[in-house]
Amino acid sequence: MNDSSSSRIVDDLRVWIGTAAPGARLPATRALVARYQASPVTVQLALRTLIGQGLIESRPGAGTFVRAVRTARPADYGWQTAALRAPRNRITPVSTALRDAPPDVIALHSGYPDRELLPERLVRAALTRAARSAAAVSRPPVAGLPELQSWFARELAEVTPAGSTAPLPSDVIVLPGSQSGLSSIFRALAGPGQPVLLESPTYWGAILAAEQAGVRVVPVPSGPAGPDPDELARAFAETSARLFYAQPNYANPTGAQWPADRHDPVLDVVRAHGAFLIEDDWAHDFGITGSPTPVAARDDAGHVVHLRSLTKSVSPAIRVAAVIARGPARDRILADRGAESMYVSGLLQAAALDIVTQPAWQTHLRGLRHHLGARRDLLVTAVREHVAEASLDHVPAGGLNLWLRLPDGTDLDRLARDCESAGLLVATGDEWFPAEPTGPFVRLNYAGPNPAAFPEAARILGRVLRGGR
Amino acid sequence: MNDSSSSRIVDDLRVWIGTAAPGARLPATRALVARYQASPVTVQLALRTLIGQGLIESRPGAGTFVRAVRTARPADYGWQTAALRAPRNRITPVSTALRDAPPDVIALHSGYPDRELLPERLVRAALTRAARSAAAVSRPPVAGLPELQSWFARELAEVTPAGSTAPLPSDVIVLPGSQSGLSSIFRALAGPGQPVLLESPTYWGAILAAEQAGVRVVPVPSGPAGPDPDELARAFAETSARLFYAQPNYANPTGAQWPADRHDPVLDVVRAHGAFLIEDDWAHDFGITGSPTPVAARDDAGHVVHLRSLTKSVSPAIRVAAVIARGPARDRILADRGAESMYVSGLLQAAALDIVTQPAWQTHLRGLRHHLGARRDLLVTAVREHVAEASLDHVPAGGLNLWLRLPDGTDLDRLARDCESAGLLVATGDEWFPAEPTGPFVRLNYAGPNPAAFPEAARILGRVLRGGR
Numbered sequence: 001m002n003d004s005s006s007s008r009i010v011d012d013l014r015v016w017i018g019t020a021a022p023g024a025r026l027p028a029t030r031a032l033v034a035r036y037q038a039s040p041v042t043v044q045l046a047l048r049t050l051i052g053q054g055l056i057e058s059r060p061g062a063g064t065f066v067r068a069v070r071t072a073r074p075a076d077y078g079w080q081t082a083a084l085r086a087p088r089n090r091i092t093p094v095s096t097a098l099r100d101a102p103p104d105v106i107a108l109h110s111g112y113p114d115r116e117l118l119p120e121r122l123v124r125a126a127l128t129r130a131a132r133s134a135a136a137v138s139r140p141p142v143a144g145l146p147e148l149q150s151w152f153a154r155e156l157a158e159v160t161p162a163g164s165t166a167p168l169p170s171d172v173i174v175l176p177g178s179q180s181g182l183s184s185i186f187r188a189l190a191g192p193g194q195p196v197l198l199e200s201p202t203y204w205g206a207i208l209a210a211e212q213a214g215v216r217v218v219p220v221p222s223g224p225a226g227p228d229p230d231e232l233a234r235a236f237a238e239t240s241a242r243l244f245y246a247q248p249n250y251a252n253p254t255g256a257q258w259p260a261d262r263h264d265p266v267l268d269v270v271r272a273h274g275a276f277l278i279e280d281d282w283a284h285d286f287g288i289t290g291s292p293t294p295v296a297a298r299d300d301a302g303h304v305v306h307l308r309s310l311t312k313s314v315s316p317a318i319r320v321a322a323v324i325a326r327g328p329a330r331d332r333i334l335a336d337r338g339a340e341s342m343y344v345s346g347l348l349q350a351a352a353l354d355i356v357t358q359p360a361w362q363t364h365l366r367g368l369r370h371h372l373g374a375r376r377d378l379l380v381t382a383v384r385e386h387v388a389e390a391s392l393d394h395v396p397a398g399g400l401n402l403w404l405r406l407p408d409g410t411d412l413d414r415l416a417r418d419c420e421s422a423g424l425l426v427a428t429g430d431e432w433f434p435a436e437p438t439g440p441f442v443r444l445n446y447a448g449p450n451p452a453a454f455p456e457a458a459r460i461l462g463r464v465l466r467g468g469r
Numbered sequence: 470m471n472d473s474s475s476s477r478i479v480d481d482l483r484v485w486i487g488t489a490a491p492g493a494r495l496p497a498t499r500a501l502v503a504r505y506q507a508s509p510v511t512v513q514l515a516l517r518t519l520i521g522q523g524l525i526e527s528r529p530g531a532g533t534f535v536r537a538v539r540t541a542r543p544a545d546y547g548w549q550t551a552a553l554r555a556p557r558n559r560i561t562p563v564s565t566a567l568r569d570a571p572p573d574v575i576a577l578h579s580g581y582p583d584r585e586l587l588p589e590r591l592v593r594a595a596l597t598r599a600a601r602s603a604a605a606v607s608r609p610p611v612a613g614l615p616e617l618q619s620w621f622a623r624e625l626a627e628v629t630p631a632g633s634t635a636p637l638p639s640d641v642i643v644l645p646g647s648q649s650g651l652s653s654i655f656r657a658l659a660g661p662g663q664p665v666l667l668e669s670p671t672y673w674g675a676i677l678a679a680e681q682a683g684v685r686v687v688p689v690p691s692g693p694a695g696p697d698p699d700e701l702a703r704a705f706a707e708t709s710a711r712l713f714y715a716q717p718n719y720a721n722p723t724g725a726q727w728p729a730d731r732h733d734p735v736l737d738v739v740r741a742h743g744a745f746l747i748e749d750d751w752a753h754d755f756g757i758t759g760s761p762t763p764v765a766a767r768d769d770a771g772h773v774v775h776l777r778s779l780t781k782s783v784s785p786a787i788r789v790a791a792v793i794a795r796g797p798a799r800d801r802i803l804a805d806r807g808a809e810s811m812y813v814s815g816l817l818q819a820a821a822l823d824i825v826t827q828p829a830w831q832t833h834l835r836g837l838r839h840h841l842g843a844r845r846d847l848l849v850t851a852v853r854e855h856v857a858e859a860s861l862d863h864v865p866a867g868g869l870n871l872w873l874r875l876p877d878g879t880d881l882d883r884l885a886r887d888c889e890s891a892g893l894l895v896a897t898g899d900e901w902f903p904a905e906p907t908g909p910f911v912r913l914n915y916a917g918p919n920p921a922a923f924p925e926a927a928r929i930l931g932r933v934l935r936g937g938r
Binding site: 048051052053054057058059060061075076079080081082083084085087088094098100112115118120123124127128130131132135136137138139141142146147149150153154165168169176177179180183187189191192194205208209211212214242274275276300301302315316317318319326327328329332336338339340341342343344345346347348353354357 | 517520521522523526527528529530544545546548549550551552553554556557563567569581584587589592593596597599600601604605606607608610611615616618619622623634637638639645646648649652656658660661663674677678680681683711743744745769770771784785786787788795796797798801805807808809810811812813814815816817822823826
């Protein structure tokens with residue numbers, strides 16, 4: 001990562017701090033910007049690093065000060081390793097997709113859309129209204145604000161075919177983000193040691209949540225047309241699993257969308273094995289050349305547990321999602337949510353409801369479709385021109401990512417490091433496989449900042465692949 | 470619960486809905502208020518009930534409509550009970566402390582302070598500022614906003630004695646509420662089947678989180694002076710537990726505060742058994758005749774895992790808390806948080822930091838101390854006057870609750886029902902015991918709405934105890 005200017009400031013300030021009195025005030029950011037000829041963002045990054053190291057502290061409104069370090073005794077927490085015993089799961093480092101990127105790097109690694117793709121004015125206005133409402137000082141029910149439950153239920157009801165029973169508002173549980181939903185679903189519907197089938201490759205957060213819940217992860221290969229129903233049936237039969245986690249629309253990372261005629265055959269297999277399909281509809285708002293139809297619309301016997309998030313399309317600050325489930329499954333998930341977090345901030349729920357019920361939200365989604373399409377096409381063109389060695393089997397009809405297969409034998413770790421040195425962040429594919437990766441892949445996010453740099457990004461990737469820097 | 474007027478409206482509207490066309494619009498709330506001679510709150514309660522039953526739906530800005538029910542086929546989700554297998558833990562109903570109370574009932578059952586005790590203007594102003602800031606559209610790090618980490622670390626550092634190493638900002642993990650912290654701590658530091666010692670009685674939410682994590686709950690009796698160090702040592706020795714959960718200051722439900730000379734003996738026992746003290750400092754802002762000193766201030770070897778929440782004192786909408794831990798324990802908790810919820814809304818974190826760094830926050834806390842004291846004294850006086858049969862062993866120096874022992878042989882379920890019929894909600898004590906209750910207790914919250922009704926509440930409780938209604 002090219003953060004040399006920030007680490008240069010850290011090194012220099014550390015020397016200064018070493019000679020300063022505890023409580024001494026640091027120069028203002030503006031002065032540091034001038035002194036180091038760096039951007040305010042770079043200076044802030046340096047200050048945050050020093051805060052994290054405990055060397056300085058920021059007192060909002062007052063300034064930044066040298067911290068009074070009380071002792072220099074190095075701490076030894078070795079006794080804890082006996083108390084904690086061996087970890088049940090491997091302790092996973094933070095995913096590449098969550099890394100912050102310095103502003104001077106081309107960031108194709110992230111899982112989140114750039115700020116320019118968010119409905120920023122809607123978000124700010126809704127939060128301001130919510131700040132004035134009762135939601136700012138009250139506690140909502142465990143399952144969520146009734147009006148927001150209704151909205152989620154109605155969205156799914158609107159695509160439920162005639163003759164099927166649409167979900168009720170009481171089938172909806174509001175969540176503080178879909179990651180919490182995944183954790184609760186795996187804990188509440190499976191539990192330690194139980195087998196759970198996962199599409200492979202699939203969302204790294206789902207793999208992480210499954211591992212945390214202690215379930216046994218069983219990969220089921222899935223291609224551009226979704227999983228093969230026969231393969232799925234064999235996996236159910238072999239493992240006695242009762243849960244199958246999948247992303248039927250614009251899967252992360254591959255962008256695959258199950259064709260409409262694949263929904264019923266997969267559901268038939270799920271039903272035949274008395275099982276649940278956990279449908280992660282994460283990209284519901286990210287259709288480009290089509291709109292996603294949830295598989296949940298075709299089920300009213302409680303076989304599909306539907307997960308729908310607003311966080312990525314509305315704002316990372318609006319940590320609101322929902323799970324829609326029926327019967328005892330819904331009750332078990334609700335009990336887990338109650339024990340885990342009791343309730344979701346009513347302020348965020350009120351703001352989310354406000355945003356998605358504005359006419360401007362629909363306008364925003366139409367614009368988003370256009371922007372995502374343009375960005376996707378720009379990156380596809382650039383990759384095809386500059387990374388001829390890679391194969392892009394599938395141009396996704398929605399979602400945020402391209403899934404690129406690199407030549408066999410590519411050293412992915414080295415590739416990622418070399419790209420980073422050259423100013424490009426990519427996410428290597430290994431994190432998306434519940435078991436072994438089936439080849440060297442990278443995921444390229446086309447929803448990040450600065451799409452004008454996509455051609456340059458592709459040039460860097462091509463150059464690094466060919467052994468250059 | 471005296472919600473007869475609301476159920477009367479539900480029953481009547483249900484008949485009307487049965488004859489109305491799908492999509493028909495219900496009369497406006499104002500019209501319903503007039504028609505039923507009921508308060509707007511009661512009418513809203515009735516409408517929410519009908520929304521939850523799927524009979525009507527509310528479209529914000531447009532009105533309330535009869536829902537188009539697509540089929541009347543009753544659903545049978547019986548197959549799920551085979552797929553889900555027996556639950557690992559009992560499925561706990563929602564705690565009494567989380568029940569919503571109709572406005573015409575005296576509510577001493579809740580665990581939350583009434584709105585009039587919240588810094589409402591500060592909360593609204595901070596949320597409005599946060600809505601305009603970058604926090605409204607950006608994603609903070611997994612461990613929290615660095616500035617908020619610093620604030621939590623500094624608060625504890627300020628009471629850390631000279632010669633001890635104060636916590637660093639990087640020792641702080643920001644949480645979406647302390648319930649999430651409890652769940653993560655039990656999962657990350659113990660795990661399924663491992664013994665965990667809990668003060669008894671103790672917070673029901675901690676018992677719930679421990680059960681959800683699948684740990685083995687071992688009660689350690691704790692009185693007004695905290696746990697007996699010898700008893701604690703025996704429990705550690707017998708069980709090989711490495712975790713002890715306690716609330717040293719203003720414990721919920723008893724209000725007990727460990728005397729200062731009890732901190733070191735308990736810590737010595739914890740250290741001698743190579744264990745952790747999970748210090749739940751839930752009432753940090755609720756001191757009345759003193760201020761709490763966290764036990765964590767006396768430990769710099771990583772034995773105390775400190776949990777501090779802002780939700781109860783700031784606002785239920787500001788779902789922000791923090792765990793402060795060092796060494797591998799901190800790393801394991803952070804890994805669990807990453808898998809469970811990835812990050813906490815930066816908007817709520819920015820608003821929380823804004824509030825607690827305003828000078829007006831300190832002013833608010835001084836006023837709160839005064840209000841809580843007056844309310845506590847009012848309820849104590851009323852209980853002593855009207856409930857002579859009960860014994861109030863301990864008048865708490867802080868917190869939100871009185872813990873009242875009733876005469877032996879009191880039928881608590883019946884008492885709660887009879888009180889409710891007479892217009893009073895209380896929380897029976899059973900939920901606060903990890904094992905058998907050691908007597909018939911009720912918890913009376915003196916921070917709820919309408920303290921003027923405390924004498925009437927005590928009269929009702931006394932009358933019900935004496936067999937009347």
